Amino acid sequence: NAGVTQTPKFQVLKTGQSMTLQCAQDMNHNSMYWYRQDPGMGLRLIYYSASEGTTDKGEVPNGYNVSRLNKREFSLRLESAAPSQTSVYFCASSERQGENYGYTFGSGTRLTVV
Amino acid sequence: AQSVTQLDSHVSVSEGTPVLLRCNYSSSYSPSLFWYVQHPNKGLQLLLKYTSAATLVKGINGFEAEFKKSETSFHLTKPSAHMSDAAEYFCVVTLYNFNKFYFGSGTKLNVKP
Numbered sequence: 001n002a003g004v005t006q007t008p009k010f011q012v013l014k015t016g017q018s019m020t021l022q023c024a025q026d027m028n029h030n031s032m033y034w035y036r037q038d039p040g041m042g043l044r045l046i047y048y049s050a051s052e053g054t055t056d057k058g059e060v061p062n063g064y065n066v067s068r069l070n071k072r073e074f075s076l077r078l079e080s081a082a083p084s085q086t087s088v089y090f091c092a093s094s095e096r097q098g099e100n101y102g103y104t105f106g107s108g109t110r111l112t113v114v
Numbered sequence: 115a116q117s118v119t120q121l122d123s124h125v126s127v128s129e130g131t132p133v134l135l136r137c138n139y140s141s142s143y144s145p146s147l148f149w150y151v152q153h154p155n156k157g158l159q160l161l162l163k164y165t166s167a168a169t170l171v172k173g174i175n176g177f178e179a180e181f182k183k184s185e186t187s188f189h190l191t192k193p194s195a196h197m198s199d200a201a202e203y204f205c206v207v208t209l210y211n212f213n214k215f216y217f218g219s220g221t222k223l224n225v226k227p
Contacts (some may be wrong), residue, residue, distance in 0.1 A: 055122075105158040105159075
């Protein structure tokens with residue numbers, strides 16, 4: 001089925017550990033995004049990639065890095081996890097910059113940092 | 115600057131009664147507006163979108179929303195709630211030709227039998 005695939009679905013990390021969240025889309029979308037969702041705060045943009053080869057910071061980029069590996073894949077890396085990064089992470093994609101057809105979302109990654 | 119405010123964090127209705135979820139936005143330009151729904155432990159699903167065409171927008175599952183520029187509102191309605199509508203709803207605003215989407219803080223809809 002066409003869509004956005006995120007891995008893993010669940011992860012528990014110890015403070016200071018690193019990990020990479022993977023995201024892939026098969027809809028030939030140009031733009032991809034990483035959001036975090038916290039109770040009462042809606043979704044906040046971490047990083048986005050308007051097109052292959054470009055990345056930009058969103059509202060809450062500190063503690064994260066991203067890589068737009070190719071048109072399909074956009075990964076999010078936590079270099080040294082902190083308890084404040086406990087959250088649900090959503091990857092999304094959209095057709096291309098300037099188009100406003102909305103997002104297609106992945107099903108999320110639940111990350112707990114202890 | 116852009117922002118979106120969902121006026122109610124929780125709404126509770128009885129099955130079969132109307133649903134109203136309120137959203138106000140602020141934008142320096144003509145916005146595009148969306149409503150998304152998130153069921154427990156699921157990703158977000160697009161309900162409907164407004165992109166400067168008709169001001170009354172119909173979405174999936176019987177939902178609709180009306181764009182009112184004078185009131186800077188984009189409230190979500192449904193004539194008759196169903197138990198399966200219980201979920202969290204997000205109002206989203208973006209500027210055309212701009213690549214960021216701004217999410218409201220969400221409204222949790224509870225539907226009582």
